Amino acid sequence: MATSAIERPANVPADRVIDFDIYDFPVEGLEYQASMRSIFQANPAQVLWTPRNGGHWIVKNNADVAKVLADNDHFSSRRIMVTTEDQTRPPLVPLQLDPPHHAPYRALLQAALSPKAVGKLGERARELSIELIDGFKADGHCEFIGQFAQHLPIAIFMEIVGLPSEDRPYLTEIAEVAMRGASEEERNEAGAKLMAYGMGTVAERRANPGTDLISTIVKAEVEGKPIDDFPLTGMILLLLLGGLDTVASTLGFYAQFLATHPEHRRKLVEHPDLIPNANEELLRRFPIAILAREVKADVEFGGVAMKAGEMVMVPTQMDGLDEHKFADPLTVDFDRVKPGANSTFGGGVHRCVGSVLARTELRIFLEEWLKRIPDFEVKPGSEPKVSARSVATITTLELVWDPKSVK
Template sequence: MSLVTTAAQPSVPAHVPPERVRDVDLYNLPGAQEDVHLAWKRIQDEAPDLYFTPRNGGYWVLNRAALMNQVWPDHERFSSAKAIGIPNIPQMPAQIPIEVDPPQHRYFRHPINVAVSPRAIQSFTVEARALAIELIEGFKARGECEFVAEFAQFLPITIFLRLVDLPVSDRPWLLERAELMVRSADMVARMQAYQEIVGYLDGWVRKRRDQPGTDLISQILQIRVGDRPITHEEAVSESALVLFGGLDTVASTMGFFARFLATHPAHRQQLIDDPALIPQAIEELLRRHSIPSLGRQLTEDMVLDGVQLKAGDRVMITVCMHGLDERAWPDPLTVDFKRNVQDHLAFGKGVHKCPGANLARAELRVFLEEWLKRIPDFRIKPGEAAVSATGPVAGMMHLPLVWPVQSA
């Protein structure tokens, strides 16, 4: 990594020490297409524990687990308000509830917690299992599939669309816009995708206000923020954020899980021989293949890692760096299904911990259980390659799998 000196890049603020500057563009990491996590690991090994990149508006990057553990729960000094997106789009409304700090945050968070309660997850798990079996049986006899399009972007997204009671037929259109929102460095493209989603949801929010149901959008409309009802704009914003989260994160995580198992037959056999190990394996795979990067903004001047930071500075938490940090996890690149991984950050921590974490875990478990029962021996198709992508949410874009087909 070379220091940034090109005139095309924004200037580095005067309070940033030159030795802390690195030219890191999260939308264009060298080697990310082949393996986005190893691309980030190479940066972690070379860069300081806390470094500044002038790319995408300029911000600090937390490079080590200890700093993330310190920053993540400190919402008073590291605010989420208008800080999540990299780069920041000034004209974009706050993404509720993730860009709302306490105490208002809890009002917006409540209906999501209810929608993914343990009882609700039981029902969704039954649906997910039936759908998983249907999908796998649909291509099993073929001996191959493109995992992302034929499974990962179908199972969790279909379940999510049922949660919000939106037409499953809208899935391809919604996926295209979600992809732009989470992986495009083009602010104009991101804003256009967001506006299209907002326009789409505006009509649904109005419809649910007139004809409420039991879906999550209807529950969002019942929110009271203190002594006032949620506004229409807030309801659309929260529905949009829920939509983006539901459309991308679990699908991407499934892709990374599938690639790992396709290339590590011994680990795959462990789970086949002992399915009771699957819940622990999920936590270890989440630790090893975390996908989000989230922004924060300083509310006051402070010293962090021996460096003076200023109020208004932006800080990015690249969660995969936590799971890849050898100071926190011995031999972090090695997957060990018996490792104690209770403190991984794949779903965050504190007030902004992902509310859909338990639903995601349930869907990942269904995937592993039903896939390994039916397709125990699979690998990446010879002559082709898995393709991953970087951005605020890392993703698996293409994963061609093959397996032996038993003759009738």
């Protein structure tokens, strides 16, 4: 259901207005990214404004996406969604802290997710991928989201933060509601459950610290003192939301594309050396995140006068699908030169701290799945669907293959 519209403010030119609701727009099939692009491209203006969700600006080309994400002087991360957010909830640290305050918190996460650390995690991700695929490949079918996408990255995340594997189904379900619940009340309630779970774990680690990431954060000091519970709660919530959702959601789009494009699938099976490039190309083509920034002070941007306090929607999809940056951007081309130069993982000082691990997990999926199940398709008659708010996901994806073809 579309949200109510507000009147156009005096600073918004009439030719910049588009009736667009990020949480309720028509998606053709599973083409979430392409459908959004088509709507925006129908209006030639560089920067748009919609009266939905309280009214907000929309940047729609790669240059403006990059500028907004990099310009911390004019665009703040203290609000990261275009809808009204629960102002009593702790900020998602460091995501909702502007420079320089975000830096010491980000450094704690970077140490655990450095390329060196990810190397060891990658070995575990490969073992788990093989174990999962071998567990169902002889069946000739699987529900990919529940049987693989919500297992691989989440199991690795649970190991990083030292959480028991038996809690995975509970946490996955709550994270889904927190991210994409039908109502604000449901989303807030699920967020509160995640915070309660996270801070319960914090209490345990304070009493019995280990070597996991939550223990590291609990023992850490910022500006010479331990992290207070309020920012610590937001930091743990961010960890849980990021670790339980984003890579799992991306995997769904990867698998759906390969299941419906046999020529691309065969190319990777026959030329596995293309997989690293294919990984970057799929990331470019299927970004899942909608970012937002709050205007700090009045600024001229893209030919319009943005006012302090207004919100700017920054869809990462519009960077990777900009024809001025990528020729024929809707086409997936595994031979494309430098496909990774995009904003799929955000940009500026808040670029996703887990991007190295995410890329590793996604690449390993391509390598190990295609070795074992080279030919597969979406189950005839099934209807996979996209669900989206600030992050898009495919909720279910039934895949089938000939058991005799598996390796």
